[in-house]
Amino acid sequence: MSGPGAEHGTNAPEVVALGEVMLRLDPGEGRIRTARSFQTWEGGGEYNVVRGLRRCFGLRTAVVTLLTLLEGISGRTLRARVRRGLTDARAAGRTLAEHEAIFNALSARDAPLSQAAALLHVSSTEQWLREHLSTGESLPGEAAAG
Secondary structure, X not given: OOOOOHHHOOOOOOEEEEOXXXXXXXXXXXXXXXXXXXXXXXXXXXXXXXXXXXXXXXXXXXXXXXXXXXXXXXXXXXXXXXXXXXHOOOHHHHHHHHHHHHHHHHHOOOHHHHHHHHHHHHHHXXXXXXXXHHOOOOOOOOOOOO
16 A cells, blocks of 8 residues: 555545535436436546546545535534524525525526526625634624634
């Protein structure tokens, strides 16, 4: 065994990618609308890179997905959403409008507009979190900072 962690006998990944793993659902010769089964294929830019590194060079690889990251912060994020809803009367309407803008851009297959709408949504949420968490405010279910 070679590479980082070899001296300790670990199976830790040598390369970690942050990204998505996408599934392609293939109905075969039929139409999606009438298919009763699909063959699935995994892919995605980051996944393809680490898969290639593993196959070509034998490196231990891993893909950390957004879902993995969200699972780690979901409790705190949910509490922050509740707090935002309680302290900002316009938060729900703004959030729905931002989600609708993302959906509309995706429906129109407008990649640049989709990215911009998603960035605006994430950015406004992050700004709210930074403002409220930097003041030492506690979120519902958390002890006050002190």
